[in-house]
Amino acid sequence: MQKLSIHGGVALAGEVRVAGAKNAALPILAASLLASAPLRVTNLPQLNDVRTMIRLLERMGVKAETGAHEATLDASGLTEAFAPYDLVKTMRASILALGPLTARHGEARVSLPGGCAIGERPVDLHIKGLAAMGATITIEAGYIHATAPRLKGARIFMDTVTVTGTENLMMAACLAEGETALENAAREPEVVDLARCLIAMGARIHGHGTDVISIEGVKSLGGAEHSVMPDRIEAGTFLVAAAATRGNVTLTAAPVSSLEAVIDKLREAGASIAVGDDTVRITLRQRPRAVSLRTAPHPGFPTDMQAQFIALNAVADGTAHVTETIFENRFMHVQELRRLGARIDIEGNTAIIAGVERLTGAAVMATDLRASASLVIAGLVAQGETLIDRIYHLDRGYERIESRLSALGARIARVS
Numbered sequence: 429m430q431k432l433s434i435h436g437g438v439a440l441a442g443e444v445r446v447a448g449a450k451n452a453a454l455p456i457l458a459a460s461l462l463a464s465a466p467l468r469v470t471n472l473p474q475l476n477d478v479r480t481m482i483r484l485l486e487r488m489g490v491k492a493e494t495g496a497h498e499a500t501l502d503a504s505g506l507t508e509a510f511a512p513y514d515l516v517k518t519m520r521a522s523i524l525a526l527g528p529l530t531a532r533h534g535e536a537r538v539s540l541p542g543g544c545a546i547g548e549r550p551v552d553l554h555i556k557g558l559a560a561m562g563a564t565i566t567i568e569a570g571y572i573h574a575t576a577p578r579l580k581g582a583r584i585f586m587d588t589v590t591v592t593g594t595e596n597l598m599m600a601a602c603l604a605e606g607e608t609a610l611e612n613a614a615r616e617p618e619v620v621d622l623a624r625c626l627i628a629m630g631a632r633i634h635g636h637g638t639d640v641i642s643i644e645g646v647k648s649l650g651g652a653e654h655s656v657m658p659d660r661i662e663a664g665t666f667l668v669a670a671a672a673t674r675g676n677v678t679l680t681a682a683p684v685s686s687l688e689a690v691i692d693k694l695r696e697a698g699a700s701i702a703v704g705d706d707t708v709r710i711t712l713r714q715r716p717r718a719v720s721l722r723t724a725p726h727p728g729f730p731t732d733m734q735a736q737f738i739a740l741n742a743v744a745d746g747t748a749h750v751t752e753t754i755f756e757n758r759f760m761h762v763q764e765l766r767r768l769g770a771r772i773d774i775e776g777n778t779a780i781i782a783g784v785e786r787l788t789g790a791a792v793m794a795t796d797l798r799a800s801a802s803l804v805i806a807g808l809v810a811q812g813e814t815l816i817d818r819i820y821h822l823d824r825g826y827e828r829i830e831s832r833l834s835a836l837g838a839r840i841a842r843v844s
């Protein structure tokens with residue numbers, strides 16, 4: 429199995445272009461199921477999750493032509509509305525096929541995602557929302573089976589803010605009869621990017637980016653071309669890596685307006701940050717200061733950046749409290765960081781990190797995508813070699829991470 433070997437201690441310096449956003453690309457690819465003409469998606473990141481989503485669509489009869497950073501998906505000849513367990517278990521976002529399939533095909537069988545390393549992560553709100561639109565839903569042998577001759581618009585209140593839940597229901601509502609109002613909707617930039625793509629396909633959507641999204645259903649959606657927004661989590665990860673190594677890095681093609689919460693916290697840590705139209709330059713020469721934070725739905729601090737900030741706090745001056753409010757079991761990186769010498773205690777859903785002067789390289793194991801990113805950051809600052817096992821987690825969400833970090837001066841290599 430492949431591992432990442434990192435020899436830490438180099439301050440990152442240089443420029444890196446931010447790739448397309450995984451969490452925008454996945455729902456946008458799924459949106460191709462709604463259309464009877466080809467959808468061309470550009471600025472696609474080269475990631476295992478993106479390949480899995482395209483494979484899933486192909487199994488349903490979608491014709492896919494893929495290039496390096498683009499794909500054209502033609503769902504006009506959809507044959508099978510089925511998302512099998514073997515694909516869904518490797519990628520929870522496969523659940524995004526449920527809404528579009530039910531809306532366009534009148535029927536869908538999608539595997540339940542099952543357990544997940546970072547918590548329970550139910551999909552009850554996806555199911556309740558579709559049922560409110562008139563779908564008949566049964567759960568049999570681990571599969572969600574939804575049928576609906578034509579979905580009907582409805583007022584749907586989601587009692588927890590759910591990103592893929594909002595996306596699934598927004599897609600389904602595009603082809604429903606009448607108007608749907610999604611209340612307490614997710615305001616994440618990726619939801620907005622999906623809405624823009626759907627609008628280009630002919631959907632009538634208002635209020636995306638606020639907590640009430642209204643969708644006026646139409647009979648059919650057509651083809652379109654859409655460029656995926658840049659990845660704010662990848663961008664944030666590079667910024668934290670630069671800060672932790674006391675470096676000087678410029679991001680290009682950066683999603684500047686979606687990075688506010690992260691940039692604020694990095695400034696609090698002592699970094700100077702210059703923001704351009706689509707560039708962010710970060711410089712930090714001294715030891716970072718400890719920064720406390722609490723994760724929250726957008727525009728709050730993103731849970732997908734929590735692990736990286738724990739790595740930063742591990743070498744910061746002072747003690748930080750990091751509280752996770754979205755997922756109940758998202759501190760698995762903590763015990764691995766401790767192996768590198770980090771001093772972290774967990775009390776309930778808060779990690780208390782007492783910064784140390786230095787970390788020391790060790791063998792560690794990646795447990796999930798963002799946990800892996802925090803181990804990479806810690807490895808970049810640790811003295812000696814850090815060897816990270818199970819990096820397939822990392823390849824789900826970061827494109828060629830080792831070559832892009834190498835270009836910034838890091839001593840990092842993929843080894844088998």
Ligand code: UD1
Pocket residue numbers: 451454520521548549550551552553554555588589590591592593618731732754755756
């Ligand atoms: C998405 C992101 C993920 C991010 C998360 C939170 C994608 C592909 N993934 O995941 O990277 O960490 O948002 O920003 O975009 N919940 C329910 N019932 C539901 C659905 C969710 O109770 O039906 C709960 C979850 O258990 C969790 C919270 O809602 O506690 C938020 O989860 P959700 O926003 O749905 O996460 P995902 O969409 O799976």
